[in-house]
Amino acid sequence: MSSLSATLNTAVNSMMANQLALSVASNNIANSNDPDYARQRLLMRPAGPSVWPFGIGMGVQVVGVDSIRDNLVEARYRSALSGQSDAQTMAGGLSDIESIFNDSNNTGLLKNINDFFHSFQDLSTDPASAALRTQVQVAAGSLIATMHQRAQQLSDMKAAADKAVTWNVCQINNLTTQIANLTQQIKAEELGANVNDLRDRRVALVKQLSQYVEVNELDSGNPGDYQLSTKDGHLLVMNDTASTLNVSDVTTSIGAGSLRAALDTRDNYIPKYTTALDQLAYEITQQVNAIHSTAYDKNGNTGIDFFTPLTGPNGAASQISLSADVAGDVNKIAASRASTGTDGLAAIDLGNLLTAPVFSGGTVTNQYSSLVFNIGSDSSTAQAKVSEQDALVSQVENRRQSISGVSIDEETAQISQFQRAYEASAQLMQVVDELLQVTLGMVVPQ
């Protein structure tokens, strides 16, 4: 049956459908600046054939609203974001550490080391001089102060990294709780209607979460059936329940993200540099004491330590100090090989330590510069990784935007397309109306 009223019906359907399409377009335009919004499309299909005649269609049927998102691209994007945030945190932390060991302007610890050994070379020219002895004491004092400062700065950085770990874990727990709540809402509402907006919000939260830690997402598409876990198997969200991550559970194998970078800085990088600095302080103490304790001071006494002896390299950089003897009396600095206490041969030997390859890393300068080299190359590697990850993120982000982003041009074109269809349907109604008038006019009033 194809009656006029059926045609009228088709026109009304078409007007409603095109109006819906216009409101979807309007929603798209309204959200076009939200990076996590996925553009939506009204799903329409032919309403199906009429029974008679010839199976002419009954117009259009609106099926629903679809949100356009590629899950594979989303997963790649999240993983790239984790990598980027990991690299940025790493590079930031290492560049802070690097600034402590910046001797580029011939300042810093290396200068103190040089000055210290030079003061012995000066002393050898006039071992009796109280001024030169005081100079040794002062140079040693600056060396010790700088060592302590460096050790303290490293331990401050370690404390800061530790705080960052706690903060990251706290943020992760906040986000997983929100994601679980959202999943619960999606489950409750999706039974009735499509909840693209809620899903968009969840995507935004998971994206935020990815900056802290890389996650695997398991989304079957069924409402409420949802899982998030870390790379090393910590379950974060199971359906509508979040499981709390504990600071004590996390290790660097948790997967990329700012959490892993903070853990790596705290547990690997800072301890590595601290150990190297301690080793340097320990060896300086040992080498200087070995010569000093067999030499004679100005009063002809021997067996005096220059630095307080240390039991081992552990913590040496923060423990290194002048022995009570040398700190109390500059005449107890042993510069002499003979018991007269007046030749400068021992001072020459002590000054020689600066260029003698008796340290585990060669000369004392070699050993210190290898520490600086390590820090510098770690930091430079981390910076290179940042650029690499930035490029990756921008590439995947473009891909994601290309699929899900709103194009104003496209929406404008569609608006005009739907507008025309709406206008045509309205025109059709007018035509049908006129036809009905004509038909009604055929009825002769009695």
Added chain:
Amino acid sequence: MRITDGMKYTNLLRDINRARERVQNAQEVVSSGKKVNRPSDDPAAESDILRLNSSLSQNEQFTRTASFAQGKLQATDVALDTLENLVESAVSLAQRASSDPKPNSSATDLLGIRDQVMSNANTSYEGRFIFGGSMTMQAPYTQSGTTITYNGDSQTMPVQIGTGQTVSTQIPGNEIYTGPLNVFDIMQNLATAIQNGDSQGMKDGITALQQFTDVIAVTRSKIGSYMNLVSNVQNNLSTEKLSNEADLSNKQDADMAAAITELTTSQNGLQATLATGANISQLSLLNYMR
């Protein structure tokens, strides 16, 4: 590929950011004049910079000790020159005394010369005695009655002027004044011989003094060779300093022309990015639809 408005803006921002970063880096190089501003800029170069800075400061230190050694050796040489003159005048005094016997005044004159020799042996440099070995704080020679005693030791007080290279800065008094030939005893005996008119004694004394002149000459040539060594080392140090400075500059300093070119290029890049960005964002289908 669909190009969306979001993409347009994020890409534009990213490009601007990258261009600004490049300007920033170029700016840092130009303003500091260095291409390595932190270890991560070039870790290997930074290692070299540390090594070169270290050797430069070591070089400065060696230059300082070398010029100290030079000064002290010079003072020693001057003192020995004076000693040589004193001994010569003692010899000629004794020779005159043997032909023109005026014993008392000649003997007194000779003892006066001996006292001058003793004060010569007590020469100091920068407040430290230079002929007493390591006993630099007390006078090397003291006199009680007619005996003059040496209070020093046999140390030569070396200082370091190069890696593993030392130079002695002193000749201990017991190698010159009171060495195998004791100049004080010789003069004392000679004075006694003059007083007693002992011509054999005078002859022996004069011979001994002449032999002592040889001791002085040998010592002075030793000092001369030390001074030579020091000035060679000083030359080496200044050559090494120049080459270290050149190396350091190579590793550390920016090529200013290149740095400024890079700054200008990066600024142009930023300008272009900003200009095109502003243009692109004006284009939209909306402008053409009524």
